[in-house]
Amino acid sequence: MxxxxxxxxxxxxxxxxxxxxxxxxxxxxxxxxxxxxxxxxxxxxxxxxxxxxxxxxxxxxxxxxxxxxxxxxxxxxxxxxxxxxxxxxxxxxxxxxxxxxxxxxxxxxxxxxRDKIVADGLDDETFDVTKRGKHLSAREVNELMAREDAIVVDMRNHYESEVGYFKDAIRPDVETFREALPLVEDMLQDAKDKPIIMYCTGGIRCEKASAYYLHKGFEAVHMIDGGIIEYARQCEEEGLENQFLGKNFVFDERLGERISGEIVSKCHQCGKPSDTHTNCVNTACHILFIQCEECAEKHQGCCSKECTDFAALPEEEQERLRPTMSFNGTKFGKGRYKANRQSDPVI
The missing domain is CATH 3.30.70.100 (Alpha-Beta Plaits)
Structure with missing residues (x-):
């Protein structure tokens, strides 16, 4: 059924x-x-x-x-x-x-x-997943961030934090949450007694991460209640200073929602200020990258000349050539490439 x-x-x-x-x-x-x-x-x-x-x-x-x-x-x-x-x-x-x-x-x-609602790579039987960090309201976030010893950690992936982040946040260079957990643990080994503020899009990744870090001996683990989305809403509603810069990446057709007016990233093709994520129009590539309006028009929504040329071919020709070619999206992770690079045919 x-x-x-x-x-x-x-x-x-x-x-x-x-x-x-x-x-x-x-x-x-x-x-x-x-x-x-x-x-x-x-x-x-x-x-x-x-x-x-x-x-x-x-x-x-x-x-x-x-x-x-x-x-x-x-x-x-x-x-x-x-x-x-x-x-x-x-x-x-x-x-x-x-x-x-x-x-x-x-x-x-x-x-x-799914096996889990967020892929984290953790064995939940080895620690108490219900013992989580302290949830902070937007007002409490701003107050704690004002402390000199506070450490702010972005628990999202590199392509998310590239277009928006909190001031002075540690932003791990990772593609998955699974990668971020041990990396952040290593980065903060000498700060186990300091107040740590973690954040993600809506809060779910920090729920599990905070429990894991408390289990690992970190003493003052906090998380932004409701993540970036709820923080921004509370700042607007209460007239608080919004300390998040740029866009909040989202995993839907929008690919981002603007939180503040700053543009903190650049077009991957020309280097101009831009924070518009897109997927390469060439469906054989489909890599996620940042592209400004001028480059989108110039390259017809593609990440490289090769993809532009390939996407212009008749569908039958694309189907014939696809098994013999490699594109940015088949050779690199999300956003990890130079968009004007020319891919070589697979021999």
């Missing part, structure tokens, strides 16, 4: 419908750690119930809980909340509403069962 609980419409058609729709939608994220005995059954019921409400997005379900980034019709937002809060362990949880939202964040509903 569960195999039929999926979208049956072509992705390109779903994207077209989303892009041309005038329906107002609200983008939000949420997570909750909770023991789910049968994740597959829970996933299937969730798909049935939330599909009827017009929910789009990406949701991960595991025995340890749920993690979701979704959009819902604005007119039906209260109905969605009522349906969500009918689930006992989700009743009353915080919903992180997007800061900079055009309603075009998702175009279909995808719910997957």
């Amino acid at each position: 569960s195999r039929r609980l999926h979208n049956l419409v072509n992705n390109d058609e779903l994207k077209r419908r989303m892009e041309t729709s005038e329906e107002a939608r609200t983008t939000l994220s949420f997570y909750q750690y909770h023991q789910i005995d049968n994740p597959q059954a829970f996933r299937d019921q969730l798909f049935r119930d939330w599909s009827k409400l017009g929910v789009f997005g990406r949701i991960y379900v595991a025995k340890e809980g749920i993690n979701g980034q979704i959009s819902v019709p604005t007119a039906g937002f209260e109905a969605f909340k009522a349906e969500m809060f009918r689930i006992p362990f989700l009743n009353g949880i915080r919903l992180n509403i997007a800061i900079d939202d055009d309603g075009k964040s998702f175009y279909k509903l995808k719910i997957k069962v």
Whole structure:
């Protein structure tokens, strides 16, 4: 039965419908750690119930809980909340509403069962995952950041922190959360008694990381409650100084939401100030990179001349050549390349 609980419409058609729709939608994220005995059954019921409400997005379900980034019709937002809060362990949880939202964040509903709701590489049986760091409000964050001995750590990936970060934050050069955990631990070995403030997009990565670092002997581990999204909301609501610079990278069609006016990154092709992430139009490459408007026009949305030339070929020719060629996206991790580099054919 569960195999039929999926979208049956072509992705390109779903994207077209989303892009041309005038329906107002609200983008939000949420997570909750909770023991789910049968994740597959829970996933299937969730798909049935939330599909009827017009929910789009990406949701991960595991025995340890749920993690979701979704959009819902604005007119039906209260109905969605009522349906969500009918689930006992989700009743009353915080919903992180997007800061900079055009309603075009998702175009279909995808719910997957995973081993974990965030891939962290940790053995949860070796430490108490419920003993987490202290949650800080935006006001408390600013107060603690003002201390000279406070250490601010970005628990996100390099391509996220490249376009936005807190002032003076340590930003690990990693592609995954799994990589960040041991690297940050090593970097902070001599600061186990100092106040540490961790942050991520919505807070979920810091929930697990803070418990892990407390287990490893760090004494004063804090995390921004609700992550960057909630911090920005509280700053605006309470008139606080927003110490986050630039954009908050998001894992949906928007690829970013503006938190402050600063542009802290550069176009990977020409070096001009830019913080617009995009994926190479060449689907055989599809690498994530930063591209300004001028370069997007000049290179037709591609990361290299080779990709521009390849994307211009007829689809049949692309299919024939694809197995014989290598592009930036097949040779490098996210954003780890020089965008004007010429890839060589695979011999």
